[in-house]
Amino acid sequence: MDFDDYESLPNGSVGVHMTAGALAGIMEHCVMFPIDSVKTRMQSLAPSPDAAYRSIREGLMKMVNSEGIMRPLGGVSAVVIGAGPAHALYFSAYEGIKARFASSNSLQNHMVNAGAGCGATILHDAIMVPADVIKQRMQMYNSPYASCYDCVRKLYRMEGMAAFYRSFTTQMAMNLPFHAIHIATYEKIQTVLNPDREYNPRVHMVAGAAAGAFAAASTTPLDMCKTVLNTQEASALVHLQQSRVVGILGAFRTIYIMNGMSGFFKGTRARVLYQMPGTAISWSVYELFKHMMSQRRSESPPPLWDSDLLKDNVVRESVTETDTSIKSSGSEGKVPVLTLGSTTNKTVERLRSLHMPTITANCAAADDSWLRK
Incomplete structure (x- = not known):
């Protein structure tokens, strides 16, 4: 620990x-x-x-x-x-x-x-x-x-x-x-x-x-x-x-x-x-x-967005509206966007390990939806 x-x-x-x-x-x-x-x-x-x-x-x-x-x-x-x-x-x-x-x-x-x-x-x-x-x-x-x-x-x-x-x-x-x-x-x-x-x-x-x-x-x-x-x-x-x-x-x-x-x-x-x-x-x-x-x-499982990083202003979280035609699991997509400030390699690795699996899964779901259309 x-x-x-x-x-x-x-x-x-x-x-x-x-x-x-x-x-x-x-x-x-x-x-x-x-x-x-x-x-x-x-x-x-x-x-x-x-x-x-x-x-x-x-x-x-x-x-x-x-x-x-x-x-x-x-x-x-x-x-x-x-x-x-x-x-x-x-x-x-x-x-x-x-x-x-x-x-x-x-x-x-x-x-x-x-x-x-x-x-x-x-x-x-x-x-x-x-x-x-x-x-x-x-x-x-x-x-x-x-x-x-x-x-x-x-x-x-x-x-x-x-x-x-x-x-x-x-x-x-x-x-x-x-x-x-x-x-x-x-x-x-x-x-x-x-x-x-x-x-x-x-x-x-x-x-x-x-x-x-x-x-x-x-x-x-x-x-x-x-x-x-x-x-x-x-x-x-x-x-x-x-x-x-x-x-x-x-x-x-x-x-x-x-x-x-x-x-x-x-x-x-x-x-x-x-x-x-x-x-x-x-x-x-x-x-x-x-x-x-x-x-x-x-x-306890980590949150989607790391609150410690957000609190320290290392990461700024925003949500942008996307085309309603892009849907994930039948719901309108709101894709979280990460904006990195000045940070370290360790912080980037931490972000990647915490959030990349979720982001990748969302992107894959959106691609599948587009291909089906």
């Missing part, structure tokens, strides 16, 4: 990107949600002895044994509701920006990819930040909320609408570099391992996992700040003698007072292990869906 066939999706490609992105996002977050639950608890500033985990495996075992088999999935419905539209906007915006500013210059393309990731992140976070707040409140040990709906209702009643966007600036400060690093790394690995940009599940998975791991490790301190702002951990607030943690600077101060410099890197391993398979799944599902749509496009 040609690069152009794979990279350019059929008409309505925005819808295709949004659908593929939504499926990829939901699968990524749902499959890796138990690991994310452990990561949130490992980032606790003052964990309960019953929720102090030394490893992901230990955390999952303790959660299941003491709180039930479904406890690692507490809050997953918030992610399902948020991840679909958030990732739909993310991938469609990313592809749109990348296509709009693509360049033949390699360095400039890396900058475009990183910029596309940053631009898409703004739309993504507008939806995902409130979902993250609900999710992390549900994931905490001894969470006082019975369900996601109960969490939304109580949060709004007690802390107002601001509670859902308290970590927005922090999450943006984290996600902008995260997605810039993530996208640039993914595209770079693709360039090295898959220069023809064909559909290659193994490369998509490896590139996605490596990009996610590198970006996750680089932005862990900001993720820690986001968790502190989202959870507003009661034991930490009591220790600091304050009602709540406000802003990214307040989060930095709280972490440093409670745990020192090492506190900024709590849960790094869990975050990396969560992001690696998560981003691998996300990119694999997205590229698979994109490949399936491009396959459908390549298998």
Whole structure:
């Protein structure tokens, strides 16, 4: 399959990107949600002895044994509701920006990819930040909320609408570099391992996992700040003698007072292990869906007149009236006439392969009709 066939999706490609992105996002977050639950608890500033985990495996075992088999999935419905539209906007915006500013210059393309990731992140976070707040409140040990709906209702009643966007600036400060690093790394690995940009599940998975791991490790301190702002951990607030943690600077101060410099890197391993398979799944599902749509496009029969050539003004199509005595299959003939502009041998060959059989058949039918007369 040609690069152009794979990279350019059929008409309505925005819808295709949004659908593929939504499926990829939901699968990524749902499959890796138990690991994310452990990561949130490992980032606790003052964990309960019953929720102090030394490893992901230990955390999952303790959660299941003491709180039930479904406890690692507490809050997953918030992610399902948020991840679909958030990732739909993310991938469609990313592809749109990348296509709009693509360049033949390699360095400039890396900058475009990183910029596309940053631009898409703004739309993504507008939806995902409130979902993250609900999710992390549900994931905490001894969470006082019975369900996601109960969490939304109580949060709004007690802390107002601001509670859902308290970590927005922090999450943006984290996600902008995260997605810039993530996208640039993914595209770079693709360039090295898959220069023809064909559909290659193994490369998509490896590139996605490596990009996610590198970006996750680089932005862990900001993720820690986001968790502190989202959870507003009661034991930490009591220790600091304050009602709540406000802003990214307040989060930095709280972490440093409670745990020192090492506190900024709590849960790094869990975050990396969560992001690696998560981003691998996300990119694999997205590229698979994109490949399936491009396959459908390549298998569809070509139109009589090549719309791409007409759109590029390489060919101008006109229809001329002919003598009504010349008929083909019993109907009045309207013979399509091609007028070639400046073009290349490749374009001429493409025209010939697409249209000459039809034109030849029409001419033969007209000759037969004339001879019979």
